[in-house]
Amino acid sequence: MNYRVSPLVHAAAIALTSSAAAFASPGVVQAQTAALSLPAMPLDQALQRITSWSGQSLNIDPDAVRTLTSKPVVDAKSAEDAVRQATDGLPIARQRRDDGSLTIANDIVVIASRDEAETNVLVRGATTSSRLGQSLRDQARNTQVISSKLLEQQQARTLSEALANAGGVTVNATTIQSGVSYTIRGFSSNGSVNGLPTPSGSSFAAGTSQPMANIERLEVLKGPDAILLGGDNLGGTVNIVTKRPSADERLYVSAETGSFGMVRGTVDANRAISADKRWSARIVATAATASRNFGGYRGNEDYLFAPSLRFKNGDTDAVVSATIGNQIFGSVPYTIINPATKRPFALPTGRPVIGPKNQFAQIETTQFNGEVTQNVTDWLTVVVRGQHQETSFGLTQYSPFVLLAPTGLLLVSSQGVRQKSNVDAIDAYARATFQTGPLSHKIVAGHSRMYENIVAQNGQNGGFRPYNLFTGAPPLPTLASVYSFSNALDNERMGYYAQYLLGFGRLHLLAGVRHNRTRIRSEVFRAGKTDDRSNATTPNYGAVVDVTKTLSVFGTLAYGFLPTFNLDRAGNRLPDVKTRNAEAGIKWDLFGERALLNASWFNIRESNRIVSDPTNQQFQIALPGQQGRGIDINLSGEPLRGLSVVAAYTRTNYRYLRPVATLGNIVNGQPRDVYSLYTSYRQTLAPEVTAGLGAGVSGRSRSAIDRSGILYVPASVQADLNAFATAGKFDINLGVRNLFDRNNLLPTIASSFVPIGEPRNWRLTVGYKFR
Template structure:
């Protein structure tokens, strides 16, 4: 019989550790038969090595114990006080320790290495500092041990900041520039100067499949955001030359939780979130979670339709010491008003000063809608002490529709622009399967980890364009006549079918403080496309990309690392002569330090990097419908981020990236300025929390995020000035209630986001406020 002590129904597993609690032994003692001699004796003994303590208990009562040496090795027993039986003494000595205590029918007590493991809340939901393995690390390495500068933005940090969308969340990411200069909605971004696609739970998302919309997952279901630097960071294959963003969704755990929040704020914002979680079985191995959110607003700050966001995300999980199985679904419907924007005055080389509270062109009801249906499954199985197998699968359908007047070109300095009335509808259907095996063993003093696996991605993207759209001139200051209606007929289509087969291997070897890693991936991609009125095309490519890394522990708190990684982005475009343009390759070198500060409560990552691109694609000046290959770009810089709790109650997170960009071979048409990329990107946030009475905590937080100026065009004729926005919020936790009020863009600074087109310069949101109230039912 195995005794398993847990808290009463609704409570947490004891001590939040992996245990089979033996304390029920003490409760069983009174009812257990025993000799009068045993009942007349009591035993007390201090804390000592567990093996020694158990031997003394056996000698005291003269009854043998069946002890697994591996189970008790290196453990220290708890003190025993006035134990009146062998069972009670064993229960006291092992309480809280990760061992299993079994009592046979004949009364023989066994202490075994049989730990019952139940799912816990991930550290990203309870702490700003995240140290555990990333979901993209097939080797199972912690952030501290990876040979790259990786940053994690935790759900706990986003909660403190009252962030409600990915743009606000990624303001914490070093080296990341969010692209809001798009009429297509979602969030797209660049990492270290290179456009990047998103991933969900370590697998490609629809935005990785030539899909118009960027990553759109609501924050309510995000456990953490992993900012992975370097082209091999996510092991996705093509694209992601400078790095990527991996979004990890929340998982069920054994804690019982029901938390409801309501929020209101500027522009009629109303938002509600429900997070319900509990174990479904008495042994806490099976658990389930449901997250639901709904948000709406009267309008956005530009006077367009208010953003709406609806989410339903159920999940179920089974976990023990060797098996972890998770099934989850994400059903979302998001509507975005047009990102408010202005255009460039080509005479003054400054953006036109436009009103923030009304649409620039047309009426209020303009924007995009993105509907997401996603199913995920992940199975992790420890087969033996040295072999683990992981299988992940994802099915995702994303529907996208665009309805708005889109600025196409600036015609003159008097505010005359060319406007498109067209629209688009798209559907992406993506299936992903990723599986790998991990082997761990030692030969003498040398440790080894070997990973081998494969990824299959099958993606179909159907695009339907309006065939009754038109272009027309429009003056944003003196509109005349009536705007024609937006397009209604959608007949022109483009169908793209992409299949990716990736085979990868990794080898990590360690000898004392030295850890060396080598990895290689072979990607085979097949791409077919058909556009109405054009002949079908089919392309295949095959590339192998190696990477290398090293981590050397100088002390137990300081390590240095270096890496060399190669990236590959296949191209399918043809030049005007019918020849396929060359593929794009990169080489990323990085070296830096990882330093644990303040008794390991703070982690500092600092690195220098150099990323070189072989070539880039540009519009052919002789035939605008075609592209040509030009020399690539070079980015070199420093990347620093700090996260943790340096003092009790104080939380700090900061990041700074400075990158110097240049083209390998400047040309008259290309220029020598990498556009849309600020040299400096930075952020700092600090919060202080203090307990002022029983069940009462107060917290105040403040932060700033910003970037330097950036060029709009490669010739550096037009520029966007730098900007900085401040955040201030305060909260109180009183019993089960949490109340937070905050202000963003505290000083109401008028600013613009980076862009690569003078006809679409996105505005930064003015000062806004939010009030959030949460209640923990249990």
């Protein structure tokens, strides 16, 4: 939040804080290391005592605090904590400035400011994914936020590139259907946008096609999160938060060019649109094209128009936004493993493996979002958010399904797919905050509903045909151009949930429960219709203990579920998939709270796993589930002025709960180790001139392709380098990705389609701030 205070008021504030420091009663001054407790009293007196106790500067608007009575302060450990308690529920606005000082002003002047994720590498504020309004520091879980400030420095252009910073996340860069998905701690995630589920096209996880230009931050939530989304995301999820308006006037234009004929232009315009600055608006627009990708397929095209409108005062924060996008992805470059040599076939680089250049996937998206946060009273807050999205997905490419012989003979599909998705989602909850004696309470109760409709078509004039990689025989069939109905799905999910956070001194206890009702109606061409229902209740528990002002320990026990509507050969419905995640760790503020360390140990178990029946692929069977145990460490912040560090490391030991020798006992597609480190340093060279360097390394250990452990994707590592400078209103960023031009293969579970990592390439971005 930002506050406007007149020069006269500011001068009075300085005078008042000076007086407070000089004349506070010696009887109430305490050592800064001791906790502070105060009874209710006139607010100006309470703030004077807080100033004397902490020695920290408070910029106070005298008109804002006059006639007000403070709330009791109990065991405050910092000036910010004491001020928060003293002014809780009062018509007072609080802000921490860059120099660490606190401003206390009348909430009438509260206006929206840019989110901290746009200006800082370390994000501390409450996340969209926490209905309790908790910051990362206070949550009983290992959560990592990747800020748009970091992504801007790294010149990240896709979600895959951005998630290289996330510990425990493995990106499946492409599948045979050309989708992009990811797993967290070994389990697939559907993802969310602004805290709500969205439809996915083919095997695209929700939001994976969201352009980086409109992303404010990525919240990487570890462990099952049924409380947030109601299921599906058994190992965790990635919540994509889009950019919102602020009252800061800003017009920023950037142009980018790079390898493979890539050209991009982006405009980010933002300003207040009312005299009192309570109304603000923002428009983010981007357009990009490229002549080809590094595999020789057509280049990516990316078009986005994202307007948004916001109203914000002391009690209300309302945002409505739209995202209109059209993206075309040239087929992701891939190779094929030779089972005889256990190495990729010797295929030409820089050109398509099968077929011509013009093979691609296209996603057209129209999305509307709305969110209102209303402080009804000083103890009750109501939040309502909703989303409507329409997505059209199309795939036009030759897809290798099975390697028939080591000679390079493949079974290739030319069918393609067309799919339309519609989703309506709403989430509404109330949060009550109050205190009884030494106990603090936060209670959340809410309801959510999501309805999704998907209709898919397959190519009538496409099909499957053998094709030899090396001889090109027999000739490839024409790619499908006529499509007809294949299947349809209606998915309706309703959830009722509650959370309770109890605080007593340094101890904070959390309990939550969610009950979900799921109904899925489907229709498959020539197979008829089905109508299935499922009910599930999932609890979770957590605790945080503040050992010191800068160190806390936490523990959590969370449950997840995935409803199953598949049938086995006998017509019996297979059991739902359930998980249990136990986790314990620490959160440690370092370097004067300029950096935050999260470190945890986790153990996540899956009850069973649904796979295709090896004797009849039309049916499924339930196998014993998998277990993942490991450590998860991430560090983010600016330990020294000008120096930024973001690091993550996750080691997970996977195993199946019960061996099934006939199908193999190796957990495939999941590397044991995933790591990343990015650091940058910026130095002031002259007035309004700064320059710096950023360097990063990311990688993973090897991973099995098949459950028998016969074929493996080798370990990979990639180094990136950026040089950047700011001169007045100009920004320049020159980056080189995969600096050492390593030939990296990416995790997969299909030997006939092994994605290839990017070769060495360069990017140049030039930006200009008009305002």
